[in-house]
Amino acid sequence: MFGLSEPAVILLVVVVVLVVKKLPxxxxxxxxxxxxxxxxxxxxxxxxxxxx
Numbered sequence: 603m604f605g606l607s608e609p610a611v612i613l614l615v616v617v618v619v620l621v622v623k624k625l626p627x628x629x630x631x632x633x634x635x636x637x638x639x640x641x642x643x644x645x646x647x648x649x650x651x652x653x654x
Contacts, residue, residue, distance in 0.1 A: 621628075
């Protein structure tokens with residue numbers, strides 16, 4: 603009979619396999635989001651310094 607640990611280990615393995623397949627896409631998306639955030643923050647900062 604299965605205990606709680608066997609399905610948990612199987613679920614963990616499935617999640618790890620799925621994350622490993624999507625990892626390059628996730629890191630690319632995170633990098634793009636960081637670049638956009640930095641660009642917008644810089645634009646806001648420049649806009650604030652231009653206003654009297």
